[in-house]
Amino acid sequence: MTDQKFPSPTLSGPPVSRWWGPFPELRRDTLGFFLRCQTYGDVVKLPMGLVIELLLRRRDAATYVLNHPADIKHVLVTNQDNYRKGPVPPVESRIFGLGVLHTDGEMHHGQRRLFLPFFHGNHVTAYTDLITGKAHDMIGHWQDGMTVDIEREMARLTLSIIWRLLFGREIGSESDIVREAIAVGQRLIKTQYDSLFASMTPLWVPTKVHRIFNRGLHAMEAMIHERIEERRMASQQNDDLLALLLAARDTEGRPLTNKEIRDQLVTFLLAGHETTANALTWTWFLLSQFRSVRERLTRELNEVLADRLPTAAAIPHLRYTKMIWEESLRLYPPAWSLHTRVGRAEDHLPSGAVLPPGAWVFISPWSVHCNARWFPDPNQFDPERFSDKAKRTHAPYSYIPFGAGGRRCLGESFAEMEGLLILATVASRFQLRLVDGQTILPDPVMTLRPNVPVRMIVQRIDIHEPHPAVA
Numbered sequence: 001m002t003d004q005k006f007p008s009p010t011l012s013g014p015p016v017s018r019w020w021g022p023f024p025e026l027r028r029d030t031l032g033f034f035l036r037c038q039t040y041g042d043v044v045k046l047p048m049g050l051v052i053e054l055l056l057r058r059r060d061a062a063t064y065v066l067n068h069p070a071d072i073k074h075v076l077v078t079n080q081d082n083y084r085k086g087p088v089p090p091v092e093s094r095i096f097g098l099g100v101l102h103t104d105g106e107m108h109h110g111q112r113r114l115f116l117p118f119f120h121g122n123h124v125t126a127y128t129d130l131i132t133g134k135a136h137d138m139i140g141h142w143q144d145g146m147t148v149d150i151e152r153e154m155a156r157l158t159l160s161i162i163w164r165l166l167f168g169r170e171i172g173s174e175s176d177i178v179r180e181a182i183a184v185g186q187r188l189i190k191t192q193y194d195s196l197f198a199s200m201t202p203l204w205v206p207t208k209v210h211r212i213f214n215r216g217l218h219a220m221e222a223m224i225h226e227r228i229e230e231r232r233m234a235s236q237q238n239d240d241l242l243a244l245l246l247a248a249r250d251t252e253g254r255p256l257t258n259k260e261i262r263d264q265l266v267t268f269l270l271a272g273h274e275t276t277a278n279a280l281t282w283t284w285f286l287l288s289q290f291r292s293v294r295e296r297l298t299r300e301l302n303e304v305l306a307d308r309l310p311t312a313a314a315i316p317h318l319r320y321t322k323m324i325w326e327e328s329l330r331l332y333p334p335a336w337s338l339h340t341r342v343g344r345a346e347d348h349l350p351s352g353a354v355l356p357p358g359a360w361v362f363i364s365p366w367s368v369h370c371n372a373r374w375f376p377d378p379n380q381f382d383p384e385r386f387s388d389k390a391k392r393t394h395a396p397y398s399y400i401p402f403g404a405g406g407r408r409c410l411g412e413s414f415a416e417m418e419g420l421l422i423l424a425t426v427a428s429r430f431q432l433r434l435v436d437g438q439t440i441l442p443d444p445v446m447t448l449r450p451n452v453p454v455r456m457i458v459q460r461i462d463i464h465e466p467h468p469a470v471a
């Protein structure tokens with residue numbers, strides 16, 4: 001049988017395999033494929049191939065890639081009720097269950113109503129000292145001239161912070177179990193996205209990777225259940241996410257089950273630390289490559305902080321630090337793709353394209369951020385793009401590192417505060433220099449990670465002993 005390539009008849013798109021649709025190309029070079037898609041117009045139709053058509057029992061099954069911010073706004077915001085989240089590989093459902101990232105409709109609305117107050121205003125700023133303190137502890141272990149795997153350092157740090165947010169206590173030996181479970185889970189999710197065969201093999205089939213995955217997930221779940229049970233027995237009041245979940249009632253007034261609480265905790269654990277760790281890793285990488293940006297950052301930190309640790313009050317004054325953070329999220333958005341959305345009814349997009357009922361819609365923040373139509377000279381790292389004046393010139397919805405609409409990231413304010421505080425704490429005391437000879441490229445797994453460990457040499461900046469943080 002020939003695997004002849006054909007272009008899609010109505011909307012245009014790159015040639016794809018007749019049997020396997022875009023999947024072989026995506027496996028080969030995911031990011032390059034989406035860059036090529038930009039040249040086919042505002043909406044790119046990717047036929048899913050005969051195999052998927054047979055499995056879905058649907059002719060002309062296709063994914064539509066959106067390249068125009070006006071269409072993105074339409075799908076994520078204006079007409080969002082027409083879209084639900086698309087199916088995910090079994091391993092992803094197994095990990096996240098019915099946590100807020102994966103539910104839809106009324107259930108999702110109810111969950112968001114529960115969490116929104118927790119992630120807003122004073123409740124978030126109450127974590128300032130915790131974050132700064134933990135970043136300060138981390139660099140307390142760094143010695144001048146030592147080499148660190150910066151992604152690992154950032155992941156450990158953000159995990160210890162999110163653990164406190166969830167459970168109100170320090171993470172101990174659990175850290176390694178959680179990191180290992182997440183790493184294996186991520187690899188398996190990627191495998192299942194890439195291979196139809198892998199995604200159809202049930203997790204109880206004892207392949208080597210399934211066994212490792214199941215062992216890791218059970219260990220993590222056992223720890224979480226222990227925390228839940230322990231708290232059910234305890235009498236003291238807490239102000240963490242677990243306390244919120246234990247106090248919550250469903251629409252019938254019933255308390256949540258252990259399984260429901262577990263699903264939310266795992267969701268926040270994963271959504272809330274790996275993303276921020278990635279963003280910070282890329283920011284350190286970029287700062288090591290752009291000396292003038294690093295120098296201007298140092299000047300700002302000297303002016304705003306002198307030799308003090310940053311506080312909530314300092315954050316609005318860290319303007320250039322914030323511009324760096326935002327530009328880094330443009331070039332390397334950790335959530336490089338949003339979950340696929342599936343349209344309920346036919347939809348007319350502002351660009352003129354018509355999506356049929358059941359259309360799969362794909363939006364990649366990374367691809368939109370790298371499009372020269374919206375960001376001239378898109379590969380250039382230039383924090384000036386995020387000065388107050390320059391921001392006003394951005395096309396609305398061309399910058400979407402945290403998504404948009406009713407599913408916009410719940411942890412956005414927390415992540416930004418965490419990112420800025422960690423950057424300021426570390427950069428005011430250490431310079432980070434990339435070890436020579438490494439080629440660092442983005443690898444689009446669940447998050448946009450560096451393809452290899454990023455080894456950096458840390459060099460102490462000569463300052464006086466820090467004064468305690470000022471309130």
Ligand code: HEM
Pocket residue numbers: 100101102112267268271272273275276279333334335337338339400401402403404406407408409410411412414415
């Ligand atoms: C730099 C860090 C982060 C980035 C880039 C990021 C990005 C995103 C994006 C793009 C979405 C939307 C996904 C979609 O529409 O398909 C999302 C959703 C979500 N994020 Fe984040 N996130 C970050 C940090 C966090 C943190 C720190 C938390 C929690 C503490 C968090 C919790 C969530 C949750 C619960 C959702 C699901 C919201 C919903 O579906 O209603 N995220 N995030």
